[in-house]
Amino acid sequence: MITLAKALNAGLRKAMENDPKVVLLGEDIGRLGGVFRITDGLQKDFGEDRVVDTPLAESGIVGSAVGLALRGYRPVVEIQFDGFVYPAYDQIVNQVAKMHFRTGGKVTMPMVIRIPFAGGIGAVEHHSESPEAQFAHTPGLKVVACSNPIDAYWMIQQAIASPDPIVFLEPKRLYHSDKAELDLAVPPVPLFSSRVVRRGDDLTVLAYGPTVKTALNAAAAAEKEGTSLEVVDLRTLSPLDLAPVFASVRRTGRAVVVHEAHTNLGMGAEVAARISEECFHSLEAPVLRVGGFDTPYPPARAEEHFLPDLDRLLDAVDRSLTW
Amino acid sequence: MSEFVQLLTPEGERREHPDYDYRGGPDQIRSLYRDMTLVRRFDAEATALQRHGELGLWAPLVGQEAAQVGAGRALRAQDHVFPTYREHGVAWCRGIDPLQVLSLFRGIDYGSWDPTEKGFNLYTLVIGAQALHAVGYAMGVQRDGAVGTGDPDRDTAVVAHFGDGATSQGDVNEAFVFAASYQAPVVFFCQNNQWAISEPLERQSRIPLYRRAEGFGFPGVQVDGNDILATYAVTQAALQRAREGGGPTLVEAYTYRMGAHTTTDDPTRYRLSDEVEHWKLKDPLARVEAYLRRNGFATDAFFTELAAEADALGERLRTGVRQLAEPTPHQLFDRVYAEIGDELAAQRDGYDAYLASFADAAPTDGGTLETAVAR
């Protein structure tokens, strides 16, 4: 059994072994192994040139990674916490995202920006944000979110191998709590694809990152009440892989999207719009969204109110079913 | 500008410095010592409360009491402070109830004091962001004509606190540029506690931090951050320079973080215990105690009474923290805007109704579809 944190560590190690051009950069990722220990032991084994402890400057980290990428390296950047990506926002959306386009395709930006994201760990301010929509809204970036150890192991390697810049979201509250058996004989799911993680007939729940677990728990609870929920892990947020989603919704006739990010203009809005366009005639109810409220992420002792939990998800399921 | 400023040695002996002197008498030194003692107790109590699960996190200041109380006590009422997240000692000097600081770390709010009233902004967790706020505030002070008037109750200085790691951030460097360009009445007070989590000072700078100031066009001074007389004197001089219209100063308080970065950090993974032992010998409180005792400026009774006062503070914090009011769902919604809009009000009311549905429903095991269907 391997935790999500250990799976990422193993995936990073594999990628570094396979390609000497892979370089890790970030705050505290060396001797400390990162504040979440995702890079534990890597500096010891690969040296300070491959696992670079950087000064405390996010724009510096991402901006210098741009230069490294221009020089033929494959930088993998760790942003310590979601709320601290914004000092690097300009570099990410104006430089990283546009380099391939601006150079007429002559230059690629094979960069991975790892962000531990979302909440539920009782943290202080800026440590529980879900900034995915801001990046998914930026052409030139790809955005993926892992939700379990097996995906984490493969997805990080696939992301590093990809020629395009990828914002790689890691559900931090599952780092050490989620365990799975990693069978290397089972081939990985392609990176940019969504996946049905539970079969069901009455309604399709769409989730990614930490809410996949919430959705699965909700599905288990609903089953006891005789309701059969299908759960799709979106996995890739930009590009979206919606063909399996459309197939599912055409069968169930109902869909609920769940994420922690603010609901207004969030991923759910896009997914709901696309389902409406593609599956209008199959729908028995409007596509519903369950997300964080349109408020800043609250202090820890109020986060239970903010975070979409099993009950809020089931409430939406119920509204859809009784439409 | 000047050599390392120290006015009281680790052994508790007074030192002369050509540019700085501490002019307070024994009364004031006792009172500085009192503040450091109470702040240290506040910190120890908070660490213990975190271990008992009463706080989500704590960023200990132990070792940095002299830097903070020295800087905090040098302020005047009209001055304004922009702290990071470890400035508990400065907050104390600004008259902020420690329970308000604990409330933040308990996860109830993001700071409940009134920044305007206290002259002390909310804690800032994004490294370096507040340095720019301080400069902007100082630019406002200039526009209000509150510098260089010669009126001690009017002339105002602004302080930005940050750590050694923060000096790498763009925001801090931009703050230096702005402050220099406009000669803003701001004091950049850097507590160089040698570490930014696991990254040592050498990862941020090849030269002593105070020397950076020169490159931006204003003076920098390095002070023994474990010497409260020196931090007080140096900060006071820098504040006065700012109030008089002399422009910015960078003060580097050379100190040490004795504890972990925060309660979730494990410093044994990156630093040697030798180093910690070495800094223990420079303890900011011990040297003042030695000084007071050696010169007969404080009796045993003073120390005994102070210990009792610290115990009482500890007790007040222990009980007080458990009595802090929990945040209500309404605080989520009602504080987002000065004027709430219809859409958000509808979200709030919808959530109220949703919560009410649980109150109406028969209790189930934590709420399932049944609860939801019961609506």
Ligand SMILES: Cc1ncc(C[n+]2csc(CCOP(=O)(O)OP(=O)(O)O)c2C)c(N)n1
């Ligand atoms: C922009 C940003 N990046 C990363 C962090 C995470 N972080 C919190 S404290 C810290 C180290 C700060 O070191 P320093 O500035 O020396 O201050 P100290 O805590 O030592 O007083 C880091 C990296 C943050 N809060 N903000």
